[in-house]
Structure formats: C-alpha cells, structure tokens
Amino acid sequence: MSAIPAYADVLAAAERIAPYVHRTPVFTSGFLDSLVGANVFLKAENFQKVGAFKARGAINAVLLLTEAEAARGVATQSSGNHGQAVAYACAIRGIQATIIMPEHAPRIKVDAVRGYGAEIIFCPQSEREQTLADFVDVSGSVVVHPFDDVRVIAGQGTATLELIEQVQDLDVVITPIGGGGLLTGATIVAAHHGIVAHGAEPETVDDAFRSLRDGIRYPATGVPSVGDGLLTRIGEIPYEVLSDAGTTILTVSDDEMLDAMRMLAERTKLVVEPSAATGPAAVVRYAELFSDMRVGVVLSGGNVALELFAPSASAASDA
Amino acid sequence: MSAIPAYADVLAAAERIAPYVHRTPVFTSGFLDSLVGANVFLKAENFQKVGAFKARGAINAVLLLTEAEAARGVATQSSGNHGQAVAYACAIRGIQATIIMPEHAPRIKVDAVRGYGAEIIFCPQSEREQTLADFVDVSGSVVVHPFDDVRVIAGQGTATLELIEQVQDLDVVITPIGGGGLLTGATIVAAHHGIVAHGAEPETVDDAFRSLRDGIRYPATGVPSVGDGLLTRIGEIPYEVLSDAGTTILTVSDDEMLDAMRMLAERTKLVVEPSAATGPAAVVRYAELFSDMRVGVVLSGGNVALELFAPSASAASDA
Numbered sequence: 001m002s003a004i005p006a007y008a009d010v011l012a013a014a015e016r017i018a019p020y021v022h023r024t025p026v027f028t029s030g031f032l033d034s035l036v037g038a039n040v041f042l043k044a045e046n047f048q049k050v051g052a053f054k055a056r057g058a059i060n061a062v063l064l065l066t067e068a069e070a071a072r073g074v075a076t077q078s079s080g081n082h083g084q085a086v087a088y089a090c091a092i093r094g095i096q097a098t099i100i101m102p103e104h105a106p107r108i109k110v111d112a113v114r115g116y117g118a119e120i121i122f123c124p125q126s127e128r129e130q131t132l133a134d135f136v137d138v139s140g141s142v143v144v145h146p147f148d149d150v151r152v153i154a155g156q157g158t159a160t161l162e163l164i165e166q167v168q169d170l171d172v173v174i175t176p177i178g179g180g181g182l183l184t185g186a187t188i189v190a191a192h193h194g195i196v197a198h199g200a201e202p203e204t205v206d207d208a209f210r211s212l213r214d215g216i217r218y219p220a221t222g223v224p225s226v227g228d229g230l231l232t233r234i235g236e237i238p239y240e241v242l243s244d245a246g247t248t249i250l251t252v253s254d255d256e257m258l259d260a261m262r263m264l265a266e267r268t269k270l271v272v273e274p275s276a277a278t279g280p281a282a283v284v285r286y287a288e289l290f291s292d293m294r295v296g297v298v299l300s301g302g303n304v305a306l307e308l309f310a311p312s313a314s315a316a317s318d319a
Numbered sequence: 320m321s322a323i324p325a326y327a328d329v330l331a332a333a334e335r336i337a338p339y340v341h342r343t344p345v346f347t348s349g350f351l352d353s354l355v356g357a358n359v360f361l362k363a364e365n366f367q368k369v370g371a372f373k374a375r376g377a378i379n380a381v382l383l384l385t386e387a388e389a390a391r392g393v394a395t396q397s398s399g400n401h402g403q404a405v406a407y408a409c410a411i412r413g414i415q416a417t418i419i420m421p422e423h424a425p426r427i428k429v430d431a432v433r434g435y436g437a438e439i440i441f442c443p444q445s446e447r448e449q450t451l452a453d454f455v456d457v458s459g460s461v462v463v464h465p466f467d468d469v470r471v472i473a474g475q476g477t478a479t480l481e482l483i484e485q486v487q488d489l490d491v492v493i494t495p496i497g498g499g500g501l502l503t504g505a506t507i508v509a510a511h512h513g514i515v516a517h518g519a520e521p522e523t524v525d526d527a528f529r530s531l532r533d534g535i536r537y538p539a540t541g542v543p544s545v546g547d548g549l550l551t552r553i554g555e556i557p558y559e560v561l562s563d564a565g566t567t568i569l570t571v572s573d574d575e576m577l578d579a580m581r582m583l584a585e586r587t588k589l590v591v592e593p594s595a596a597t598g599p600a601a602v603v604r605y606a607e608l609f610s611d612m613r614v615g616v617v618l619s620g621g622n623v624a625l626e627l628f629a630p631s632a633s634a635a636s637d638a
Contacts (some may be wrong), residue, residue: 025344027366044588046588047346047587047588051588108585262625265590265625266427266590266625268366269363269365269366269370269589269590269591269621270588270589270590271584271585271588271589271590272588302588306581306584306585306628306629306630307628307629307630309625309626309628309629310625310626310628310629311625311626
C-alpha cells in the first residue's frame with residue numbers, strides 16, 4: 001500500500017472487512033428533500049458496529065497487521081469512536097488492545113471499550129499523546145492512528161463505496177471532516193466514479209476549511225463544538241489528498257448541527273451524533289448548491305448523549 | 320371479508336398495500352440480547368410511512384372501499400398516528416379525508432395531516448366521538464375505525480407477516496396493545512405459523528390485561544400513561560379474537576417504557592415512541608419467560624416528543 005491510498009485499496013478493504021461490518025442502510029426523507037430541493041440519501045453509519053464508521057478503518061488496519069506486529073498488540077488514544085473501533089477490531093483478530101482515555105471519559109464509552117476486552121490507561125486530557133508514546137516505548141505496541149494511516153483511510157472509504165453501490169447516479173457526496181479519514185476515503189472513491197465530494201465542518205473548528213482555502217495546514221482551533229468527534233486538526237495525508245482534489249469544505253454552526261440532529265430524529269427516526277449532523281446541516285444551509293441534485297450524505301455515527309435531544313440543550317451548547 | 324379477519328385476509332392485505340408501505344428492516348442488539356438472555360428481533364415500524372404501523376391498516380381499509388363509498392370520503396377521529404395514516408391512505412386513493420382532532424393537538428401532527436391534504440375539524444377532547452358522529456350524519460362520509468375493523472386488523476397483521484418472513488424460527492411475537500388492532504393481526508398470523516403472540520401494555524392502562532384475565536371487556540382506565548397511543552379500551556373484535564386465542568398480556572410501568580425507549584436510542588440508534596417501547600420493556604421485565612428463545616418485537620412507531628429523551632423527563636412523566 002502506497003503513502004496515498006488508492007481506489008484499489010478501498011476495494012480490497014471492502015472485501016477484507018465485509019465479514020465484520022454492517023452494510024448499513026440508506027434512508028431518504030421527503031421532508032428533507034423538499035427543504036433542500038434535492039434528493040438526499042442518508043448513509044446510516046450510526047447503525048455500524050460500535051455505532052460509527054470508525055469500525056471500518058480500524059478493522060482494515062488491524063487485519064492488515066503482520067503476524068509479528070499483531071503479536072505486539074495495538075495501542076491508540078481516543079475518548080471516542082476510534083477507541084471503541086480499535087478495541088472491537090482487536091477482539092476480532094484476538095490480539096491485545098490498549099486504549100489511552102482521558103480520566104473523565106463517559107462511563108458508557110469506558111464500558112464499551114472494556115466490553116471488547118481492551119485494556120484502558122487513564123490520563124489527564126492534555127497528556128494523552130505523551131502517555132501513548134510512553135506506553136508504546138515500553139510495550140512495543142503498534143499504533144493505529146485514527147486518520148493519518150492509509151489502511152484506516154482505505155477502510156473509511158468503504159462507506160462511500162457502499163453508498164455509491166446502493167444509490168445510482170449520485171452527483172455529490174458529503175461527509176463530516178475532523179482529522180479527514182472519512183472525507184479522504186470518500187474523495188478517493190468519488191473521484192473514481194466522477195462524483196464530487198464535499199466536507200462538512202463545524203464553523204468553530206474550521207481548520208480544514210481554512211487550510212484547504214489558504215494552502216496552509218493550520219492547527220486545530222482549540223475551540224469547543226457540539227461536534228466533539230471533529231475537534232481534531234486535519235491530518236497530513238488528508239490535507240495532501242484533499243488539497244490535490246480541490247475539495248470544498250462547507251461550515252455549519254453548532255445550532256445548525258443540533259437542529260439537523262433533532263430533525264433527523266423527528267423526521268427519519270434516526271439517532272445520530274452532532275458530528276454526523278454536519279452533512280445534513282450543510283445541505284440545508286447551502287441548499288442552493290444542490291438544487292435538483294442527487295446528494296449522498298454519510299451520517300457518521302450515533303454515539304450521543306440523549307440530553308442533547310431536549311430543546312433546552314441548545315442554550316447549554318453555547319455555554 | 321368475515322367479521323373476524325382470517326390469515327388469508329392478511330395475505331391479501333400485504334399484496335394490496337405493498338406499493339404504498341415500506342418493508343421495514345429488522346434490528347438486533349447484542350446489549351439487549353445479553354440483558355434478556357434471548358435473541359430479540361426488533362421490527363422497525365418507526366420507519367413505516369407516517370412513522371407507525373397504522374399506515375398498513377388504514378391503507379388496506381381505504382383501498383377496500385367500493386367506488387361509491389370512496390366517493391363519499393372518509394372520516395375518523397384521532398390525534399395520533401391513525402389520523403395521519405387515514406389522511407395518507409386517502410391521498411393515495413385521491414379521495415377526501417376528514418380528521419376530527421382535539422383543539423390542543425400538537426402542531427407537528429396537525430401539519431402532517433394537512434400535509435396529506437386532509438381536512439381537520441377541531442373540537443374539545445371530550446366531544447370527539449360526538450363531533451365525528453355529527454359530521455358523518457351530515458356528510459355521509461365512511462368511518463374507518465382505528466382497530467374495530469377487519470380491514471384495518473388485516474392490514475396491521477402484515478407487520479408480523481413480514482417479520483416472520485424476515486426472521487426464521489421465531490418462538491414468540493410481542494406487540495403493544497391499545498385498541499388491539501396490531502396484536503390481533505399478529506395473533507392471526509402467529510397462530511397460522513405455530514408461534515405465540517403476547518401483548519405488552521402500560522400497567523396504568525391495563526384494561527386489556529384485566530379483560531382477558533377475567534373474561535369481561537372492561538372500559539379504559541382513564542388514567543394517563545406515557546404510552547399515549549395505548550390509552551384506548553380494547554376493541555370488540557380484538558377482545559373476541561384474543562380471548563379465543565388465550566393471549567397473555569404483559570404489563571410494564573411508564574418508567575420501564577421510558578428506560579426501554581432510551582436504551583433503544585442509545586444502543587440501537589432507533590427513535591421509537593413510548594408506546595413502541597412496551598415490547599422491549601416487557602422482554603426485559605419478564606426475561607425469564609423468554610430464556611434462549613427467538614423473540615420478535617414490533618416497534619410500533621416513532622412519533623415522539625424529543626423532550627422525553629432527556630433523563631429529567633422521567634420525573635415529569637410521573638406528574
């Protein structure tokens with residue numbers, strides 16, 4: 001596999017991970033379509049294993065480890081979906097996983113990681129990278145990065161590959177962007193099929209938008225967002241691929257994400273996390289870009305605190 | 320069609336309504352399975368047209384009207400899913416629908432009914448039956464009852480028919496019971512396949528439980544429940560069919576329903592209404608009845624105020 005993932009890597013990943021992931025369904029909403037003036041197809045990765053697309057990339061990466069690497073075990077740091085995904089992937093292969101998590105990680109995520117048989121090392125939020133580095137020095141574990149890894153990106157691309165198989169004649173595909181693994185995979189697949197891929201990003205953490213606009217890979221803004229899966233700086237490989245592709249990033253506000261998240265619950269009966277609502281929020285906000293088009297949107301995951309569905313949570317998110 | 324619907328009526332209904340309803344997917348949850356010690360299969364009628372199984376029965380009934388009946392238009396009274404279902408069914412057939420709704424019906428339900436082109440007559444909650452009778456006297460409209468109608472019951476039975484086609488070797492099927500249309504349809508289908516059907520009912524509105532236990536068709540309790548689709552008295556046809564079948568009704572508390580509703584959102588990413596959570600709540604509460612069985616549960620609908628997903632809503636429901 002090269003330093004930049006190719007379409008063939010995505011095809012190989014799809015075959016490799018098929019026994020362990022769901023082929024998630026695609027939903028439509030007459031309400032959303034009339035709001036946008038387009039045909040919108042929602043790829044429901046909230047129904048994916050571990051509740052998010054992250055299972056795809058982690059499984060592909062773990063299955064691609066050599067026997068010697070696998071014997072050393074896998075480590076990563078994540079309080080979110082990637083940690084669960086790596087734990088699940090290692091359980092599939094029957095190897096040791098160690099997840100570095102912040103001390104105040106939600107109980108449900110801690111339990112999920114433990115449920116897959118992974119070890120957890122807790123540390124202060126600010127010391128996660130160092131704790132991971134120290135652990136790897138001592139243990140010799142292999143690190144599976146959440147997005148700056150060609151195996152992971154190829155795995156994430158399989159979500160868009162499926163969507164294109166499930167829905168004919170798409171004009172555009174939209175995915176959230178945090179580190180950029182999902183969007184980079186989507187871009188590789190979409191380009192092969194002559195389809196445009198856009199990213200959707202919270203405007204408070206718009207480093208990817210500004211980086212691709214200005215040709216400089218900016219650091220993360222460090223500002224909070226309800227899109228807690230998207231706070232990360234855009235990765236090096238994603239930056240390179242998306243720069244070459246001339247990818248457009250559409251930014252949305254936290255309130256637009258929460259509104260879209262609640263609209264999906266009310267109208268399509270789908271529970272998605274705020275990060276996953278960036279795509280639907282973007283098609284609503286930038287509807288004029290998609291007039292009469294067939295628009296695929298990847299709903300990246302469904303791991304969300306239910307409190308956010310109460311209307312009063314809007315105000316809380318501004319605090 | 321006889322006074323008691325037969326299995327053949329359900330088969331005919333399935334073919335009749337197929338172009339207008341979704342073949343809804345079936346979900347499983349490893350978490351729920353290990354909680355219950357059984358294999359539980361969730362039939363997701365929250366993804367059905369109008370957001371609930373009610374579309375099935377209403378469409379079957381409206382399509383079965385003679386041309387002369389259809390020309391008179393259809394009327395019903397409902398603040399909930401049946402009203403939307405009748406409005407949708409009449410839109411399909413291109414005939415007039417009139418829905419009697421309480422003055423304080425939620426805006427979203429009023430808009431949905433209007434969106435299908437139906438007329439609405441508002442009246443005080445306590446005068447709904449009389450208002451419907453008066454309207455029918457004047458207009459000559461045909462009434463489609465929400466459950467005491469063999470055409471409606473046959474239509475509702477198609478949900479269980481699909482579930483049995485989708486999942487092999489079920490031991491038992493569980494559906495909510497309010498008026499009893501869904502459970503009666505399930506019972507007719509299940510009996511044909513040698514499967515047991517149980518009802519699940521909120522314990523504050525347990526008239527069906529007591530009626531079938533005592534052999535007396537009791538009136539509705541008149542007590543509130545978060546299962547607002549299930550407040551109705553058991554219908555005459557359902558009472559007859561379910562009495563003959565010796566059906567068991569499992570009762571659950573409002574808190575158990577809310578807990579199950581939130582568990583489904585967190586673990587399966589499905590938005591269901593509290594009424595639809597009676598089945599999952601029952602398999603959890605009465606887990607010992609289902610040990611190692613293959614249990615089908617019909618999630619009846621997903622039309623719910625999102626406020627109920629906030630944990631504080633538990634207390635509010637007790638008020």
